[in-house]
Amino acid sequence: MKLGVIGCGKMGTALVAGAVRAGALGADQVIGFDPHPAARDAFATATGSLAAASLKDLAGCDTLLLCTKPQQAAAALSALRESATTEGLLISVAAGLTLEWLGQHAPSGWRHIRCMPNTPALVGEGAAGFACSKNATEADRQTAHDLLGAVGSAHSLAEPLLDAVTGLSGSGPAFVFLMIEALADGGVRSGLPRDIALELAARTLRGAATMVLETGLHPGQLKDQVTSPAGTTIAGIAELEARGLRSALIEAVTAATRRSQELGRS
Numbered sequence: 202m203k204l205g206v207i208g209c210g211k212m213g214t215a216l217v218a219g220a221v222r223a224g225a226l227g228a229d230q231v232i233g234f235d236p237h238p239a240a241r242d243a244f245a246t247a248t249g250s251l252a253a254a255s256l257k258d259l260a261g262c263d264t265l266l267l268c269t270k271p272q273q274a275a276a277a278l279s280a281l282r283e284s285a286t287t288e289g290l291l292i293s294v295a296a297g298l299t300l301e302w303l304g305q306h307a308p309s310g311w312r313h314i315r316c317m318p319n320t321p322a323l324v325g326e327g328a329a330g331f332a333c334s335k336n337a338t339e340a341d342r343q344t345a346h347d348l349l350g351a352v353g354s355a356h357s358l359a360e361p362l363l364d365a366v367t368g369l370s371g372s373g374p375a376f377v378f379l380m381i382e383a384l385a386d387g388g389v390r391s392g393l394p395r396d397i398a399l400e401l402a403a404r405t406l407r408g409a410a411t412m413v414l415e416t417g418l419h420p421g422q423l424k425d426q427v428t429s430p431a432g433t434t435i436a437g438i439a440e441l442e443a444r445g446l447r448s449a450l451i452e453a454v455t456a457a458t459r460r461s462q463e464l465g466r467s
């Protein structure tokens with residue numbers, strides 16, 4: 202495979218750097234294109250791959266990864282229509298943009314995959330979903346599965362579910378970063394030095410998440426194991442319930458899902 206990356210920003214860089222680090226892609230199999238020199242330099246440094254100043258330099262690629270913002274994708278694909286001669290596979294990470302939209306804007310004859318990765322792909326802890334166009338082949342589906350699976354988990358899904366993946370695991374790292382920051386603030390308020398509070402908060406999130414994934418126990422059971430009668434944990438949980446933490450998280454994922462649906466219509 203020769204992979205061309207259109208848009209060398211945060212997500213394109215995280216995905217390629219993670220896949221190169223995992224050994225799923227050779228750095229020499231990838232070439233990025235971005236109009237901004239700073240983005241090209243950061244991509245080249247993080248991935249070890251070439252980053253070009255012209256879309257024409259991606260002409261030899263059989264697979265393209267569209268990593269612009271959704272609002273920038275129409276212009277990027279219009280330029281691709283003018284420069285692409287051969288047919289290939291276009292994998293888009295753009296939130297909301299549907300397979301139908303990709304079919305209308307990409308060069309004709311191309312196969313499409315809509316996917317939703319997340320930035321933890323950079324450290325091999327990604328979580329992603331993807332859906333394939335009708336003309337995509339089994340080999341295309343495998344390509345997406347291998348690329349995304351090299352940097353975390355990858356689920357082949359019915360396309361309408363990708364908006365929910367966007368709301369949960371696509372946007373979710375930001376929700377969790379907010380929680381880590383707030384937990385650390387709580388620790389600082391209770392007297393801990395900032396650096397120690399931040400490390401304790403991040404490790405607590407990671408440790409709890411690993412227990413859910415590795416024990417197979419329901420999160421409620423794991424919560425009960427921490428919660429002593431008349432102890433400290435139940436005092437904290439009562440505050441979280443009173444302040445609506447569960448409801449806030451449910452509404453956050455629902456709002457992000459709705460926004461992904463809106464981006465697909467605009």
Ligand SMILES: NC(=O)C1=CN([C@@H]2O[C@H](COP(=O)(O)OP(=O)(O)OC[C@H]3O[C@@H](n4cnc5c(N)ncnc54)[C@H](O)[C@@H]3O)[C@@H](O)[C@H]2O)C=CC1
Nearest residue numbers: 208209210211212235240268269270271273277295296318
């Ligand atoms: N940041 C995240 O956590 C996630 C982002 N995504 C999706 O990834 C896509 C990119 O998001 P980010 O990386 O956060 O944005 P970003 O702004 O960091 O990267 C976008 C890059 O595209 C470049 N660009 C703009 N127009 C272009 C064109 N015509 N041709 C080539 N490059 C062009 C920009 O210069 C920029 O470097 C979005 O569609 C977003 O929905 C998906 C999952 C997670």
Ligand SMILES: O=C(O)[C@@H]1CCC=N1
Nearest residue numbers: 295296367371372373
């Ligand atoms: O905020 C956004 O629109 C992108 C998509 C998922 C994560 N970041």
